[in-house]
Amino acid sequence: MGFANSQNKIIRWVEYRLPVLKWLDAQLIDYPTPKNLNYWWNFGSLAGVMLVVQIVTGIVLAMHYMPHGDYAFDSVEHIMRDVSWGWLLRYLHSNGGSMFFAVVYIHIFRGLYYGSYKAPREILWWFGLIILFLMMMTAFLGYVLPWGQMSFWAATVITSMFSAIPWVGDELVVWLWGGYSVDSPTLTRFYSLHYLFPFLIVGVVFVHLWALHVHGSNSPLGIDIKRPDQDKIPFHPYYTVKDLFGMMVMFFILAVFVFYLPNMLGEVINYEKANPLVTPPHIVPEWYFLPFYAILRAVPDKLGGVIAMGASISIFFVLPWLDVSKVRSAKFRPIYRQFFWIFLGDCIVLGIVGANPPEGTWLLMGRLATAYYFLHLLVIIPLIGKFEKPRPVPEGIGEPVLKDAGAPAKEG
Amino acid sequence: MGVPRVALFLAAAIGLAVALAGAALAGVARAAEEVELKEHDWAHAGVFSSFDPAQLRRGFQVYTEVCAVCHSMQYLAFRNLMEIGFSEDEVKELAADYVVIDGPDNEGEMFERDARPSDYFPSPFPNENAARYANNGAFPLDLSLIIKAREDGLDYVYSLLTGFEEEPPEGFELPEDFELADGMYFNRYFPGHQIAMPQPLYDDFVEYEDGTVASIDQMSEDVTVFLDWIAEPKSDERKKIGLRVLIFLAVFSALMYAVKVHVWSKLH
Amino acid sequence: MAESVSSDASTDGAEGETRRDFLYLAAGAMGVAAVAGIAWPLFDQMNPSADVLALASAEIDLSPIELGQRVTAKWRGKPVFIDHRGPEVIEKARDVEVEDLPDPEPDAARVQKPEWLILVGICTHLGCVPFGQKDSDPRGDYGGWFCPCHGSHYDTSGRIRKGPAPRNLEVPEYIFLDDTTIRIG
Numbered sequence: 001m002g003f004a005n006s007q008n009k010i011i012r013w014v015e016y017r018l019p020v021l022k023w024l025d026a027q028l029i030d031y032p033t034p035k036n037l038n039y040w041w042n043f044g045s046l047a048g049v050m051l052v053v054q055i056v057t058g059i060v061l062a063m064h065y066m067p068h069g070d071y072a073f074d075s076v077e078h079i080m081r082d083v084s085w086g087w088l089l090r091y092l093h094s095n096g097g098s099m100f101f102a103v104v105y106i107h108i109f110r111g112l113y114y115g116s117y118k119a120p121r122e123i124l125w126w127f128g129l130i131i132l133f134l135m136m137m138t139a140f141l142g143y144v145l146p147w148g149q150m151s152f153w154a155a156t157v158i159t160s161m162f163s164a165i166p167w168v169g170d171e172l173v174v175w176l177w178g179g180y181s182v183d184s185p186t187l188t189r190f191y192s193l194h195y196l197f198p199f200l201i202v203g204v205v206f207v208h209l210w211a212l213h214v215h216g217s218n219s220p221l222g223i224d225i226k227r228p229d230q231d232k233i234p235f236h237p238y239y240t241v242k243d244l245f246g247m248m249v250m251f252f253i254l255a256v257f258v259f260y261l262p263n264m265l266g267e268v269i270n271y272e273k274a275n276p277l278v279t280p281p282h283i284v285p286e287w288y289f290l291p292f293y294a295i296l297r298a299v300p301d302k303l304g305g306v307i308a309m310g311a312s313i314s315i316f317f318v319l320p321w322l323d324v325s326k327v328r329s330a331k332f333r334p335i336y337r338q339f340f341w342i343f344l345g346d347c348i349v350l351g352i353v354g355a356n357p358p359e360g361t362w363l364l365m366g367r368l369a370t371a372y373y374f375l376h377l378l379v380i381i382p383l384i385g386k387f388e389k390p391r392p393v394p395e396g397i398g399e400p401v402l403k404d405a406g407a408p409a410k411e412g
Numbered sequence: 413m414g415v416p417r418v419a420l421f422l423a424a425a426i427g428l429a430v431a432l433a434g435a436a437l438a439g440v441a442r443a444a445e446e447v448e449l450k451e452h453d454w455a456h457a458g459v460f461s462s463f464d465p466a467q468l469r470r471g472f473q474v475y476t477e478v479c480a481v482c483h484s485m486q487y488l489a490f491r492n493l494m495e496i497g498f499s500e501d502e503v504k505e506l507a508a509d510y511v512v513i514d515g516p517d518n519e520g521e522m523f524e525r526d527a528r529p530s531d532y533f534p535s536p537f538p539n540e541n542a543a544r545y546a547n548n549g550a551f552p553l554d555l556s557l558i559i560k561a562r563e564d565g566l567d568y569v570y571s572l573l574t575g576f577e578e579e580p581p582e583g584f585e586l587p588e589d590f591e592l593a594d595g596m597y598f599n600r601y602f603p604g605h606q607i608a609m610p611q612p613l614y615d616d617f618v619e620y621e622d623g624t625v626a627s628i629d630q631m632s633e634d635v636t637v638f639l640d641w642i643a644e645p646k647s648d649e650r651k652k653i654g655l656r657v658l659i660f661l662a663v664f665s666a667l668m669y670a671v672k673v674h675v676w677s678k679l680h
Numbered sequence: 681m682a683e684s685v686s687s688d689a690s691t692d693g694a695e696g697e698t699r700r701d702f703l704y705l706a707a708g709a710m711g712v713a714a715v716a717g718i719a720w721p722l723f724d725q726m727n728p729s730a731d732v733l734a735l736a737s738a739e740i741d742l743s744p745i746e747l748g749q750r751v752t753a754k755w756r757g758k759p760v761f762i763d764h765r766g767p768e769v770i771e772k773a774r775d776v777e778v779e780d781l782p783d784p785e786p787d788a789a790r791v792q793k794p795e796w797l798i799l800v801g802i803c804t805h806l807g808c809v810p811f812g813q814k815d816s817d818p819r820g821d822y823g824g825w826f827c828p829c830h831g832s833h834y835d836t837s838g839r840i841r842k843g844p845a846p847r848n849l850e851v852p853e854y855i856f857l858d859d860t861t862i863r864i865g
Contacts (some may be wrong), residue, residue: 035679060725077487080644082730085721089655195664233679241675245668252661259654260459263560271561271643325544525730530734616804660717664710 069184069192115328148270222328290354471638484535550608
């Protein structure tokens, strides 16, 4: 493949000065990719697609939205009622956020299952976590913008967490608010940052891809590929068509939500305008924050809860060193594989707990699930890494398992 | 490789989405436990169905003749009525029955004039404080979004409108220390069972132009459907376009799958 | 990579090639349709929204405007000049050699009723709003309007007479609903 070898004079003139086509060829067309990637490897590119969807719909929504306490709610209704296709753009954006998180969470759990965070991909993993962190910030800021009841009270609850910081907490919160409560100045600055952060994400995504392309994709076997001529195939057309297929399936699911269940993932009370004098009876975050919300509430101490919630994500930065096993893929790790599914179940339990009031059984479940969450990451994973006996790992893709180091590799 | 894998992948993706959505809804379902709402059969709410203009007209009549005495509808412009089958002249005539405040004029004074199609439906009260003052401290909510702002909005509003009774009926489980306060009315479906709004609808309260019998049930259903329409006037359009988009994407997905299989078949 | 990527021709028969061509063409066509389908809402959302369109025409009551009075109304975000012209003013507007004008147009073509001159109050040069609505304003050498930005003089029919403006002041589309009410737009 490759346009870079074109004989066209203009292309050659540009290529000589800025070999952009050569670079694209290397990164997107000829880029060697393990030939055995399964469908779980679609989710990285799907996340990239969702980022583009969010930025494009967001930019056009910003042409009609007004970030002021007196006008924000009305301007959203103006978008829904009067702007041509406004309802479509808004529902794409609000449900697109959920789709983005769903895709990214699957992408992360795929990495956890196949050991994609291990050497030499630690920095790749870090930048992925930074993207997740920026996404969470962006989603939270964006949720405030419609200025409904849940927007307002979510903003109040989350920003109040900063008051847990010793000594400067209260002053910090006033600084964040630009006043003595969440109000119009808060909304306006949240809007500014909500517009900025996605572009930071784009920047970090490029670093994420750069790091990815240094050693290439991990694979379901989790092995270092020693014979790329046999085991790797060019990205185009194989993975471009596979990703396009995955993209269509994703758009189908997104369309089901946008056109037929547009408010299912939202809170009804957000269709009531923000009222600083009335708190809704149940304050619940969007579904993608529920597990973290459960962890926050599981700890009886204010500062402790905030720290636990922060730790639940930041702990993943050191995961490559907590997991000492040299084998990447859970395919060859019989014990880890079982604990992986238990951990996934634990996260779902945390999500369900997060949607319920912190009382009685729910509180107890939340505490147990939170304890297990940290137990898994801090204790179980290192112990498995140390004591588990992995199954033998094949030398290459489609080759018999390497029984012992001296076994001859098959001629290809 | 092949179909079973894809099926598994799809099942997993959808399963996860449903599980997560279910988790989010679990909390909400609990909030609405108290009294079970009436489950009404809403003919317009299906995937393939749409609003009945005659019913919307009746619902609008109930709103203007009954609800509008206290409840505003700030997102309803007179021109919107053309979307539910009113002609331009009808809308002009209807708007002219209402008075809106405009101005300032050349002398700096605000003045009243007849409403035009581009105007919004005037509120019965100039602001929230005035509304509270006139209603014994209670605030009659704006109704533009009420169906979307309540869990099971259609059933809730319908149940509420048909849920008034003189006295709590025998055997109805009331919260402890329940006492109907002065100026409050019993309603089976309102949270806490006492509401500041008196029963708004009685049989034959309005006279329908199309001859439909104006029973409490009929008026409640009509006005609820009208409220559903004004909560999202574009929902019929959304459902109609959605069907085309889904068919298109289903075909495109299948085609891309065939392309994918074909491309990969070259790989030995 | 070499082993796995064989050229189509060597592996596929003619039938395979037809199938391939059909698949690629169909996918490409659907892709184009999808892109167009997404592009249209993204483009169309910048058009005037329903509430703006609802204000695209304005009804103006002329009855309070006295003879000789000039009034400014706002329509589509622009000033509209309404001039209730007296007989001498009308006479002055008619008493010109039409062919000698920079933008030749008889007064009769610019009014529906001679006593009511309706104009979009925007200078055709570079979009300023000309003076002349108030009695104290400078009205230029021809008693109509005078644009202060670059010195265009308009006459009592709103026609350009002197200065850089290329065309006469625009007459908006309007109809008389009755003797004293017009609808613009």
